[in-house]
Amino acid sequence: MxxxxxxxxxxxxxxxxxxxxxxxxxxxxxxxLSELLALADGDCLALWNNLRLAYTESQGHPLLREEISKMYAGISKEDLLVLVPEEGIFAAMNVLLESGDHIVCTFPGYQSLYQVAESNNCRVSKWLPGKNLEFNVEDLFALLTDRTKLIVINFPHNPTGGMISRSDLEKIIETARKRNITVFSDEMYRLLEYDEKDRLPSVCELYENGVSLSGLSKTFGLPGLRIGWLATRNKAIQGELAAFKDYTTICSSAPSEVLGIMALRNKxxxxxxxxxxxxxxxxxxxxxxxxxxxxxxxxxxxxxxxxxxxxxxxxxxxxxxxxxxxxxxxxxxxxxxxxxxxxxxxxxxxxxxxxxxxxxxxxxxxxxxx
Ligand SMILES: Cc1ncc(COP(=O)(O)O)c(C=O)c1O
Missing domain, CATH: 3.90.1150.10 (Aspartate Aminotransferase, domain 1)
Structure with missing residues (x-):
């Protein structure tokens, strides 16, 4: 490609x-690093001090996945794949799409969210915000076709910081379900809502064919760990994502995973x-x-x-x-x-x-x- x-x-x-x-x-x-170590509990410090720099479990450290699963309703550690956030986008777009598919993606946006698809010969329609940089779901629905395989959304949105309402998100899921469209939701800035009332549910919680991306880079101030995850309840998609990771990083960095567990125990x-x-x-x-x-x-x-x-x-x-x-x-x-x-x-x-x-x-x- x-x-x-x-x-x-x-x-x-x-x-x-x-x-x-x-x-x-x-x-x-x-x-x-010193701040994070100072927050660590005894178990985490033992993991850190006795860490063997070996290959790690491909799906992600079980304790890390356990901490991640606590951030969602109805998501178990089996529904999670730990990887670098950007790697998660690359893997998902390769797994979910084939040449000739149509996708709709929030735009302007983080380029890989639509570029990987475009480079794999998919047709990309851009869901653009209106005059006040606000996203209207009716504009998204108008872009859907019989060939639409995937809806890609990113709220809180990079770069506008934009959000949609919970009822709009539910309308997107309802429409996707009816039309058998998968939804990829980049939730890298989730949990940074200024008013908790504005927080959206995670798409992996709402939709059985939804894939959510999140990670430690933004909300938790740990971009140098390069730790993120994909969450989905769709077993077939989960299996394909795990298999794809064998061609990117195979497994995550051992020190980063342990530091990630410390971070999420202090989230x-x-x-x-x-x-x-x-x-x-x-x-x-x-x-x-x-x-x-x-x-x-x-x-x-x-x-x-x-x-x-x-x-x-x-x-x-x-x-x-x-x-x-x-x-x-x-x-x-x-x-x-x-x-x-x-x-x-x-x-x-x-x-x-x-x-x-x-x-x-x-x-x-x-x-x-x-
Ligand atoms: C919306 C969005 N998704 C994914 C990423 C990728 O995260 P990372 O750089 O930690 O791989 C970023 C980073 O800027 C982002 O803004």
């Missing part, structure tokens, strides 16, 4: 480790820490956005660590971001990396550095006269 470059990841590869000020990261403040603490940082940062961004409303169309999302406001400026979003990183070392993501035609930039507000970076960004904006 020939696959197109992943534009967002190429942009990060260029700037993430050279630009000193990251204002677009989607992960929450990364946890220090509320880690999540609350991320949410605390997000809340503090959002207050600063909202005040900033109110002062900058002449060019910035800010709307606070309901969940997650990112937003995608429109910008009313003369130059392209790509030129704006290139100049900003070149002159001030501040990294923002332009809408071009999402192949999105509206001029937007992605802000990330899950990191502790935002209170330092935002005033520098504002000084730059003032100096440029936006």
């Amino acid at each position: 020939k696959i197109k470059p992943f534009k967002l990841e190429r942009y990060f590869a260029k700037h993430e480790f050279s630009a000193p000020y990251l204002l677009s990261s989607s992960d929450c403040e990364p946890v220090m 509320e603490k880690l999540r609350d820490n991320s949410l605390g940082i997000i809340r503090g940062n959002l207050a600063l961004i909202e005040a900033f956005a109110a002062r900058q409303s002449g060019w910035l169309d800010w709307k606070t999302p309901k969940a997650g660590s990112i937003a995608f406001p429109g910008i009313r400026i003369k130059e392209s979003a790509a030129d704006f971001c290139e100049q900003l990183v070149r002159e001030k070392g501040i990294m923002l993501l332009p809408s071009e990396v999402y192949d999105y035609s509206r001029k937007c930039v992605r802000f990330g507000f899950g990191r502790k550095s935002l209170p330092e970076i935002l005033p520098m960004f504002e000084a730059y904006i003032t100096q440029k006269g936006y």
Whole structure:
């Protein structure tokens, strides 16, 4: 398979480790290894201290899967496959789709969610948000055809932070069930709802032919562990996913799995820490956005660590971001990396550095006269 470059990841590869000020990261403040070890219970410390760096169980460490299963209703550790989140997308798209199939996917979005399908000669229809960057399920239903094999959704959404209502999600599942369509749900930012009432059930809980993706990278501030999982109650799909993993990583990293168990035994603490940082940062961004409303169309999302406001400026979003990183070392993501035609930039507000970076960004904006 020939696959197109992943534009967002190429942009990060260029700037993430050279630009000193990251204002677009989607992960929450990364946890220090020492902090995680300090949270570990006696059993986990014993696992850590006696860890043999051997191959691990391909499906994932049973204790890790047990902790993951506690996060869902009606999901057992047999319904889970531990892998790298991005690997989960690649595996699922290869397992669920064949050349010629039609899929509908939220757009703009994390590129692999539709690119793997497109590169495997599937036809992709984009479920686009309306004017206020809100997703309307009727627009999704209008895109379904007799050949639609898969609906791919991602809520809380990257990049807009958008959500849909529980009843809209139920309508999607009902429609998919009636038409025998599988649903792949990227839930990487789940549990970061600012109001718990807005939290959606996981698709793997609602739908017997649903596959949910989640992981430790965003909500729990542990992207360096490279630990995620796919959850599905469909045994046939689960078996095919497990078999596919033999061609990617075979099994997960032994140290990461043990650190993952420690993390999930402290999941509320880690999540609350991320949410605390997000809340503090959002207050600063909202005040900033109110002062900058002449060019910035800010709307606070309901969940997650990112937003995608429109910008009313003369130059392209790509030129704006290139100049900003070149002159001030501040990294923002332009809408071009999402192949999105509206001029937007992605802000990330899950990191502790935002209170330092935002005033520098504002000084730059003032100096440029936006
Ligand atoms: C929506 C979405 N899905 C999947 C991933 C992949 O996660 P990871 O980088 O941990 O593999 C990301 C990462 O940015 C994401 O934003």
